Structure formats: structure tokens, C-alpha cells
Amino acid sequence: MDRKGHLLWIPPWMTEAFSTGVPVRAPAGPTTLPAVRQVYPPPGDHPDVDLVDCFHADQRPAPAGRPWVLVNMVNSVDGAVAVDGRAGGLSGPADMRLYQVLRGLADVVLVGAGTVRAEGYRTPRTPDGRVAKLRDRRGQAARPRLAVVSGRLDLDPTIGMFSEHDPSDPRPLIYTTTAADPGRRATMEPVAEVVDLGSVEWSPSAMLADLSARGTEVVLCEGGPTLNGQLLAEGLIDEYCLAISPRVVGGSGRADPVEQVAGAPHEFRLDRVLVAEGFLFCRYLAT
């Protein structure tokens, strides 16, 4: 406890820096565990929320033939997804905590190659004791597996997610096409399981069917906007967790959180709103 009675909290990025898995969203803010309160649905006399209890109690039934797909994004008040090309400038301790709690739910963390290139991904860290027990009870692996989608395979095999993962874990997955450059494929094959999903283009539903065949029940998609748009276009987003950061970025030419797709908008239902440190954490479910 600190002098004000706050629980002292070691930020995830600090623990990760000494283990595995530095998060995408960069460090910011104080080192006390942020108080999280529910504002919707009206919480009655007990507004305080434990993020693990809250998000791990939600039901996520896998639809027929594919896993449940949860998208998690942080946006500025004015809808930006990055500051200077990275999401970290929008984040804070409460957002980072939720980011890790959601990773603790997932069998697979899915991400687009654009985000991997922008953010430099590392292996997800091993969840803490309580989440570890929940994962064990659900029959999940100790850590989620990473999966990247990339047509061009323009990926750096020396970044953490490829070079530092635990040898007892399966290698990260890369979903690509048979049209990918053979030289780039040869570079990535020693550090990842490269899966072809078509000759030139492939659809996310084929990828999700492959993940389902591997026993995946919950996929956490961490963006970016291009991949989110691909999933939305095929109606494959079941849950959308949106953190609204209390920052206004301004500027022009920035990416939308979900790339615009034909047939949008898709209807979602607001399921829950939490608040912490000026951030809003909204959970939407597909209708």
C-alpha cells in the first residue's frame, strides 16, 4: 500500500520487461492499481469492478465452425488509433491492465502485419496466478499463441514475438497465401508456422476455420484497422472492446479504428461501460 492507501501495483510493462511480452501499448501514468467502476448497466450499490472477475465471467460461446472473435482497440476521443504511428500514446495503466486481462482470456492473439511492423510485437507474458488458474480450469494453454496475417511476409524474424518465445510453446502462426515471396517465406519458416490460405487472396473465415480446427475457442484480435475491417466485412466480430482514451489527437489522414467496408454499419449492442482514470471501457456485442 502507498501512503494514500492505494494498492501498490507493478505495471504490466515493467513485469514484462523482465519476463516476456512487452505490450503494444506503451507505459504511462502512476504505479497504483487504478480503481475501475461500472457505470452501465447501473451497478446499484456496488460500482467497483475487478477486471478479472468481470471479463472472465462473460460467456464467449464459439459459433459453429469458428472461434469467438473479440476485438480490442484503444481510441482517442476524436477517434485516432495511434499517436506518431503507435497506440502507446493513447494508453494508460487501467487500459494496460484491461489489455492484459483480455489477453488472459484468449487462446490466440491475432494481429495484422501492419501492427506488427508498427509496434514490434513480443510474446504474450504468462498471466498471473489467478488468471493462470482460470486458464487451467478452462483447459487453455499457459499463454495465448500469437497469429499474424500477412500477404507480403515483410516481417522481421528477429523481433521478440519470433525470436524470444518460450521453446515449450508452439511457434507463432503466420497466415499468408501461396503467392507470398519464396525468399521471405524461407526467412520466416524457421521462426513461425506459415499457413497458406489461398493462391492470392484469402478470407478471414478460412483463417478462423483453421484456428477452430486447431482447438481455438477464443480469438483476441488486437487490430489494426485493416484486419478489423476484413473481419467486419464478413460479420466475424462477436465482441468489440473499445477503450476511449481521454486524449484528443487532432490532425488529418489518420486511420479509422476499423477500415470502412461494404455493407457497414453492422449493429452492435452496448453490453457494459466501465470507467477508470478518465478512460471509458465499452463492451459491445454483435446483435
Ligand SMILES: NC(=O)c1ccc[n+]([C@@H]2O[C@H](COP(=O)([O-])OP(=O)(O)OC[C@H]3O[C@@H](n4cnc5c(N)ncnc54)[C@H](OP(=O)(O)O)[C@@H]3O)[C@@H](O)[C@H]2O)c1
Ligand atoms: N489503437 C489501437 O488499439 C491499435 C491497435 C492495433 C493497431 N493500431 C495501429 O494501427 C496501425 C496499423 O494498422 P493497419 O490497418 O495499417 O494494419 P493491420 O490491420 O495491423 O495489418 C494490415 C496487414 O495485414 C495483412 N492482411 C490483412 N488482411 C489480409 C488478408 N486478407 N490477406 C493477406 N494479408 C492480409 C496485410 O499484410 P502485408 O502488408 O504484410 O501483406 C496488411 O497490410 C498502426 O499505426 C498501429 O499502431 C492501433
